[in-house]
Amino acid sequence: MDYQNRAGSKFGGGGVASKEATNADRRERLRKLALETIDLDKDPYFFKNHVGSFECRLCLTVHQNDGSYLAHTQGRKHQTNLARRAAKDAQLGKRNEEGAFTGANAIAVRKNVVKIGRPGYKINKTRDPVTRQLGLTFQLQYPDLAPETAPKVRFMSAYEQKVEDPPDKNFQYMLVAAEPYETCAFKLQAREVDRREDKYWTWWDSDSKVFWAHVTFKTEREERYSGVPGLAPSKGR
Ligand SMILES: [Zn+2]
Known part of the structure; x- marks a missing residue:
């Protein structure tokens, strides 16, 4: 530390810490406080990015080390965003599709993950x-998705889902x-999905953070002859 420029020194007495030093003390205090209450492994907003710095996914801020991140979690910005998110989640609670769709099979859903909203999307119709x-x-x-986390697709029948009642086959x-x-x-539509490689595919573009999924439906004829050798391609040929 540069004691020459320390506030108070030039007036001949120590005593008053510089603003900089006070801030450093404050950050250290906040970091210790945060370490007592926050487990970074379980913090849904804590994210170590590919260049080794730390991000708060809630506030979209970048931090040079975990201490700086921890201090940030005690700050007003993060606390305000937390409160805002909690209020929003409470409002959306009943409409959380995942819980409702997976119903009793929701074992894989980790409870400590706080949802950050729905992705934007576009759909184009195609005809082969x-x-x-x-x-x-x-x-x-x-x-805001981590590049290494590719989205997953799953098809569900009308009877498997729990959102729309009565189910429409x-x-x-x-x-x-x-x-x-x-x-x-x-x-x-409930028409069978053609699972051949060029007819059904997904692709996670981790650079532009866009997930692509292409679905082709079997024609009525193909559905009818599905599995009959020589007449129509069957699943996963
Ligand atoms: Zn934050």
Whole structure:
């Protein structure tokens, strides 16, 4: 520390710590306080990025070390955002699709993950020029998702889901899950999904943080002859 420039020194007496020193003390106090109350492994907002610095996913701030992050968690900005998020979650609680959709099978859902909202999305209808099969291309935007966390897709029948009651067998649901985002469900016609490689695929573009999913439906004819050798391709050929 540069004692020459310390406030008070030039007037001949120590005593008064500089503003800088006070801030350092304060940060250290806050860091200790935070360490007592926060387990970084369980903090849903704590994120170590690929360049080795730390991010608060709630406030979208960057910190050079964990101490600085911890001090941040005690600050007004983070506390305000926490309160705001809690209020929002309470409001949305009843509409949390994931809980409702997975119902009793929600074992895999970690309770300490706080959801940060739904991804933006685009859907394009497609038609295979050769087979005339109808399809859909989904584009979901996950700007705050960690690059190594690829979203997951799961199809669910009308009877498996718990959101729409009574279930309508003319529909099925495509779920896209990527924590800490809320799980999205798209309601699709109940026609069988063609699982061949070029007809059904997903791709996580970790650079632009966009998740792509392309779904092609079997035609009525293909559904009818599905599994009959030589007539229509079966699942996962
Ligand atoms: Zn924060």
